[in-house]
Amino acid sequence: MATTNLSYYDKATIPNANSFRFGIVVSEWNPEITQNLKKGAIETLLDCGATKENIISWDVPGSFELVYGCKKMIQSQNLDAIIAIGNVIQGETKHFDFVCEGVTQGIIDLNVKFDVPVIFCVLTDNTKQQSLDRSGGSLGNKGIECAVAAVKMAAIKNLDRSSGSVGF
Ligand SMILES: Nc1c(NC[C@H](O)[C@H](O)[C@H](O)CO)[nH]c(=O)[nH]c1=O
Numbered sequence: 736m737a738t739t740n741l742s743y744y745d746k747a748t749i750p751n752a753n754s755f756r757f758g759i760v761v762s763e764w765n766p767e768i769t770q771n772l773k774k775g776a777i778e779t780l781l782d783c784g785a786t787k788e789n790i791i792s793w794d795v796p797g798s799f800e801l802v803y804g805c806k807k808m809i810q811s812q813n814l815d816a817i818i819a820i821g822n823v824i825q826g827e828t829k830h831f832d833f834v835c836e837g838v839t840q841g842i843i844d845l846n847v848k849f850d851v852p853v854i855f856c857v858l859t860d861n862t863k864q865q866s867l868d869r870s871g872g873s874l875g876n877k878g879i880e881c882a883v884a885a886v887k888m889a890a891i892k893n894l895d896r897s898s899g900s901v902g903f
């Protein structure tokens with residue numbers, strides 16, 4: 736099923752983020768897209784209770800470098816979740832496939848190797864219009880969706896053994 740609305744969320748189902756520290760790593764490729772994703776993510780984190788002081792942001796050259804940037808951020812910062820933001824648009828060659836596979840597998844590896852949830856906020860689109868539609872356009876903003884995911888996963892990260900289910 737195609738994406739319908741990436742921007743809707745119900746704050747009643749989201750934990751308060753006021754005690755959580757968030758990282759955002761942003762690809763510089765397609766900045767018109769990635770900066771809108773970043774804007775949506777930050778606005779949503781703040782709306783969910785996060786403070787500006789608890790949100791740190793680094794830029795990397797391209798989506799392929801998101802993996803290394805997130806790794807270094809995990810190793811050097813005390814974070815509860817990271818949002819990896821990128822936009823890969825199909826070109827003439829198979830390079831799209833390798834970049835998408837590399838960043839996807841790399842982020843999976845980070846979630847397995849380290850104890851900080853890394854949220855996959857990478858648009859992998861056939862056309863620029865698809866990216867525009869999903870970064871504040873007709874289909875909403877993937878950055879909003881991923882910020883909500885980051886808050887929810889930060890809550891799970893901070894569960895202690897005595898906690899029960901996390902009711903979202
Ligand atoms: N074509 C896109 C790229 N390509 C660059 C790679 O991400 C990487 O920086 C390069 O291969 C050097 O390692 N990156 C994107 O984020 N989006 C694209 O559409």
Ligand SMILES: CC(=O)[C@@H](O)COP(=O)(O)O
Pocket residue numbers: 823824825826827828829830831834
């Ligand atoms: C998606 C990409 O990696 C971008 O560089 C497309 O380049 P190309 O047209 O050479 O496939």
